[in-house]
Amino acid sequence: MRLHIEAMTCGGCAKHVTAILDGVDAQGDLEIDVPTKTVTFETDRPTADVQAALAAGGYPATVVA
Numbered sequence: 504m505r506l507h508i509e510a511m512t513c514g515g516c517a518k519h520v521t522a523i524l525d526g527v528d529a530q531g532d533l534e535i536d537v538p539t540k541t542v543t544f545e546t547d548r549p550t551a552d553v554q555a556a557l558a559a560g561g562y563p564a565t566v567v568a
Contacts, residue, residue, distance in 0.1 A: 523560040524556070526556065532545035542564070
């Protein structure tokens with residue numbers, strides 16, 4: 504899945520997002536691009552679960568088509 508996270512503005516934010524997503528699926532394949540505020544996360548977990556975890560951590564995300 505590809506997500507846009509408007510609140511992810513720096514490397515520190517990226518570390519927090521990484522920690523949140525590791526908590527959802529530590530085996531997931533994660534790629535973060537801070538300048539475009541996008542995350543590509545390959546996981547078997549439902550998108551809603553990923554979005555809920557990010558929102559709970561202060562980083563609400565929208566799905567990018």
